[in-house]
Amino acid sequence: MANEIAQMQITLTNTGKRFNREWIFRGLNFDFAAKQKYAITGSNGSGKSTLLQVIAGSLTHNEGTVIFHEDQLQANNNPSSPANFQHISLAAPYLDLIEEMTAAEFLSFHQSFKPLSITIPEALQIVQLEKSAYKQVRYFSSGMKQRLKLAQAFFCKSPVLLLDEPTTNLDSDGIALYHTLIKNFTQEKLVIISSNDQQEYNFCEEVIAIGDYKTS
DSSP: OOOOOOOEEEEEEEEEEEETTEEEEEEEEEEEOTTOEEEEEOSTTSSHHHHHHHHHTSSOOSEEEEEEEETTEEEESOTTSHHHHTTEEEEOTTOOOOTTSBHHHHHHHHHTTSOBSSOHHHHHHHTTOGGGTTSBGGGSOHHHHHHHHHHHHHTBOOSEEEEESTTTTOOHHHHHHHHHHHHHHOTTSEEEEEOSOHHHHTTOSEEEEGGGGOOO
């Protein structure tokens, strides 16, 4: 699929995050290369989602740097800057949908500040929500809501795709859909997945064990 999106690399140098006096991770040095797929793994509460949020810019790191290198931007050590925000898409259990909107309205709203790579009817058809396009999200099942979250993340025209526990609330058909989305819509993207479920990341080129960056 030709999306004609710019490519981005993310470099973490001696990066650390703490809450109060407890370091969640520290001394993390890693290069996330464009068009590659990575997994961040660890037990529940180990900090893998925290690391993903630091990369996304929704949490501020306490030491080190998080630098974005993108072929149309200068290196930027502020992951929460508006320029970087436009180049990142994210699906996570802790992100809420606007339940008063219909599925079509939600994607239209999202598209107003982050362009989609395909049309809204196409997106809803691919995630098998076309029959519910004009139903309010509040009436969706948990699995339908997750499909909509995946649609806004995968079809966003951005070079970086961040996924936190992406098959949450999905049945076997939904999990198969997730793998289809990975296969067909991520060739030009840097993908980083936070998960402790191998079926969510068994296609990744490299795995980061967050426990390797714990301090005593």
